[in-house]
Amino acid sequence: MARAITPRRKAITTVIAWTIGLLIFFPIFWTVLTSFKTEAEAVATPPRFLMFDWTLENYATVQERSNYFRHFWNSVVISLGSTVIGLIIAIPAAWAMAFVPGKRTKDVLMWMLSTKMLPPVGVLVPLYLLFRDTGLLDTRTGLVIVLTLINLPIIIWMLYTYFREIPGEILEAARMDGATLRSEILYVLTPMAVPGIASTLLLNVILAWNEAFWTLNLTAANAAPLTAFIASYSSPEGLFYAKLSAASTMAIAPILILGWFSQKQLVRGLTFGAVK
Amino acid sequence: MGRITLEGVAKRFGDVEVIPPLNLDIEDGEFVVFVGPSGCGKSTLLRLIAGLEDVSDGRILIDGSDATPLSPARRGLAMVFQSYALYPHMSVRKNIAFPMRMAGIDETEQKRRIDNAAKALNLTDYLDRRPGQLSGGQRQRVAIGRAIVREPSAFLFDEPLSNLDAALRVGMRLEISELHNRLKTTMIYVTHDQVEAMTMADKIVVLHAGRIEQVGSPLELYRNPRNVFVAGFIGSPRMNLFTGAAAAEYGAETIGVRPEHIGVSAENGKWKGRIGVSEHLGSDTFFYVEDTGLAEAVTVRADGEVALRHGDTVWLTPAEDKIHRFDANGDRI
Numbered sequence: 001m002a003r004a005i006t007p008r009r010k011a012i013t014t015v016i017a018w019t020i021g022l023l024i025f026f027p028i029f030w031t032v033l034t035s036f037k038t039e040a041e042a043v044a045t046p047p048r049f050l051m052f053d054w055t056l057e058n059y060a061t062v063q064e065r066s067n068y069f070r071h072f073w074n075s076v077v078i079s080l081g082s083t084v085i086g087l088i089i090a091i092p093a094a095w096a097m098a099f100v101p102g103k104r105t106k107d108v109l110m111w112m113l114s115t116k117m118l119p120p121v122g123v124l125v126p127l128y129l130l131f132r133d134t135g136l137l138d139t140r141t142g143l144v145i146v147l148t149l150i151n152l153p154i155i156i157w158m159l160y161t162y163f164r165e166i167p168g169e170i171l172e173a174a175r176m177d178g179a180t181l182r183s184e185i186l187y188v189l190t191p192m193a194v195p196g197i198a199s200t201l202l203l204n205v206i207l208a209w210n211e212a213f214w215t216l217n218l219t220a221a222n223a224a225p226l227t228a229f230i231a232s233y234s235s236p237e238g239l240f241y242a243k244l245s246a247a248s249t250m251a252i253a254p255i256l257i258l259g260w261f262s263q264k265q266l267v268r269g270l271t272f273g274a275v276k
Numbered sequence: 277m278g279r280i281t282l283e284g285v286a287k288r289f290g291d292v293e294v295i296p297p298l299n300l301d302i303e304d305g306e307f308v309v310f311v312g313p314s315g316c317g318k319s320t321l322l323r324l325i326a327g328l329e330d331v332s333d334g335r336i337l338i339d340g341s342d343a344t345p346l347s348p349a350r351r352g353l354a355m356v357f358q359s360y361a362l363y364p365h366m367s368v369r370k371n372i373a374f375p376m377r378m379a380g381i382d383e384t385e386q387k388r389r390i391d392n393a394a395k396a397l398n399l400t401d402y403l404d405r406r407p408g409q410l411s412g413g414q415r416q417r418v419a420i421g422r423a424i425v426r427e428p429s430a431f432l433f434d435e436p437l438s439n440l441d442a443a444l445r446v447g448m449r450l451e452i453s454e455l456h457n458r459l460k461t462t463m464i465y466v467t468h469d470q471v472e473a474m475t476m477a478d479k480i481v482v483l484h485a486g487r488i489e490q491v492g493s494p495l496e497l498y499r500n501p502r503n504v505f506v507a508g509f510i511g512s513p514r515m516n517l518f519t520g521a522a523a524a525e526y527g528a529e530t531i532g533v534r535p536e537h538i539g540v541s542a543e544n545g546k547w548k549g550r551i552g553v554s555e556h557l558g559s560d561t562f563f564y565v566e567d568t569g570l571a572e573a574v575t576v577r578a579d580g581e582v583a584l585r586h587g588d589t590v591w592l593t594p595a596e597d598k599i600h601r602f603d604a605n606g607d608r609i
Binding site for chain 2: 167169170172173174175176177178179180183187188191192
C-alpha cells in the first residue's frame with residue numbers, strides 16, 4: 001500500500017534531512033573556513049563566521065614548509081597501486097567463487113571478512129618488525145603491499161556480489177557461441193561487470209587514500225602520503241589550527257572532488273543487488 | 277550432418293549418480309524431445325551433450341567422432357537457453373553476430389546471415405535494439421537467431437518456452453517446428469511439458485530419475501507405454517491406473533485405461549460411479565467420476581454433446597482391447 005505523503009510530512013522530513021546533512025558537513029566546512037583565517041582569528045572566541053580577513057597565507061606557509069606534491073604523489077601511488085594490484089588478484093578470485101563455487105567458498109569468504117575485524121594495532125609490532133627486517137619501512141612498495149592486503153577482502157566481497165548478479169547461463173551461452181575463456185571475460189563478463197568493477201575501484205581508492213593507521217606508523221619521510229602530511233601539522237610546535245586546516249583541506253580536496261564526480265557511480269555500486 | 281550417439285554416458289556429482297550409464301542414438305535431422313518430471317536429469321543430459329558439463333563415464337559421438345574431450349565451442353552445436361541468455365550490453369544485431377565474430381567469419385557473410393535470420397524470425401525492425409527493450413517472445417527469437425547463424429550440426433533447446441505465456445508458447449512451438457521442417461537440422465529439445473513433447477517430436481525420450489524409461493515416436497509411446505511411469509506421464513489428461521481387484525481380473529498388478537477408451541452410459545456398464553467434476557470444453561467433455569471403488573477419480577473423455585451432469589450416476593465400460601496391463605515391477609505385460 002502506498003503511504004500518503006502530506007506536504008507537512010514532506011516539509012518535516014526535508015528539514016530533518018538537511019539538518020543532519022549540514023551537521024555531518026559542518027566540520028569539513030569549518031576546516032576549510034579556518035584554513036583561510038589567520039592563526040589569531042582561528043582561535044578567536046567567539047569564533048567568527050564569514051566576517052574575517054581572508055588570507056591565503058596558511059597555504060603558502062604549508063607549501064613552503066613541506067612538499068605537498070611529494071605527499072600527494074605518494075598518496076596517488078599508494079592508493080592507485082594497492083587498488084590496481086588488489087583488482088588483479090580479486091577479479092579471478094571473485095570469478096572463481098561466483099561461478100565455480102566449491103563446498104568451502106562461503107567459509108573462505110567469511111574467513112576473509114573476519115580478518116577485517118581484527119584490530120590493526122594487534123599486528124602492528126610484528127608487521128613493523130617484518131618491515132624493518134625486509135627494508136620495507138618507509139617505502140611506497142611496503143605501503144602498497146599492506147593496503148592491498150588490508151582492502152583485498154572488501155574488493156573480493158564487492159566483486160563477488162556483482163559477479164553473482166550475472167547469470168551463469170549468459171557465460172555458458174558465450175562458451176557455446178565459441179568464445180574462449182579470454183573472449184568470454186573480455187567481451188561478455190567485463191562489459192557486464194564494468195559498473196561493479198568501477199565502483200569497487202573508486203571505493204577502494206577512497207579507502208586507501210584515507211587510510212591513516214598504517215600509513216602513519218610505517219612511514220617517516222620518503223613514502224609519507226597526505227595523511228602523514230596532515231599529522232605533521234598537529235603537534236610539533238603546539239597547535240596551529242589555521243595551518244593544520246590548510247593542510248587538511250589540501251589533503252582531502254582531491255578525494256572530495258573524485259567522490260563528488262563519482263557519487264552516482266558509488267551509490268549505484270554500493271546498493272547494487274540490494275535494490276534489484 | 278548431426279548424428280549424435282551416447283555410449284554408456286553417466287554423470288555423478290560427488291557420490292550422487294544423477295545419470296546412470298545410458299545409451300542413445302539420435303539420427304541426423306531428427307527432432308528429439310527429452311521429457312520427464314523436474315529433476316529427472318533431462319537438462320543435465322542436454323548439458324552433457326553440449327559440453328557444459330563433463331561426463332563421468334562413457335563417450336559422446338557427434339557424426340561418428342568422439343566429442344567427449346571437446347570444449348562446447350568445438351562441438352559444432354548451438355544452444356537456446358530457458359532464460360534466453362542474451363548479452364544485455366549488445367544490440368540484437370551484435371548478439372546474433374557474436375558466434376560468427378568468435379568464429380572469425382568475414383563481415384559481409386555475417387551481414388548476409390544476420391539479415392536472413394532476422395527475416396525468418398521477424399526481427400528485422402529490432403536489430404538495433406537492446407535485449408532489454410524486447411518482449412519475451414522476441415528475446416527468444418533472438419536467441420534462436422543466434423543459434424541459427426552458426427549453422428550448427430544440431431540445435432539444443434533447454435526448456436525454451438517455459439518463460440513465455442501460454443498463447444505465445446503455442447505460437448513459438450509452431451515456429452520451432454517450422455524451423456525444423458525448413459532447416460532439417462537435428463534438434464534436441466528438453467521440456468517437462470508432455471504436450472510440447474507430443475506435438476513437436478519425431479522421437480521422444482522419456483527420462484525418470486536419470487534413467488531412460490522409453491524411446492519412441494509420440495504415438496508409439498502413447499499406444500504402447502513400456503511401463504507404468506510412461507503410461508502415466510504421456511497423455512493429457514493422464515491415463516487412469518487401477519490396482520487391486522480391477523487389475524487382478526485382467527491378470528495384472530496394475531491396469532491402465534486412457535480417458536478416451538472408457539465408455540460412459542447412464543444405463544449400464546462395467547463400473548458404477550457418480551460424476552464429480554465435469555469439464556465442458558465444447559468439442560470434448562471430461563468427467564471425473566467418483567465412488568467407483570477403482571481410484572479416487574476416474575477420468576473419462578466423452579463427446580462434447582453428452583447430456584450428463586455433476587452428481588449423475590453413470591456406468592463406465594473400458595474398451596477391452598485398449599487396456600494396458602503392467603506387472604508388479606510396473607513393466608508392460
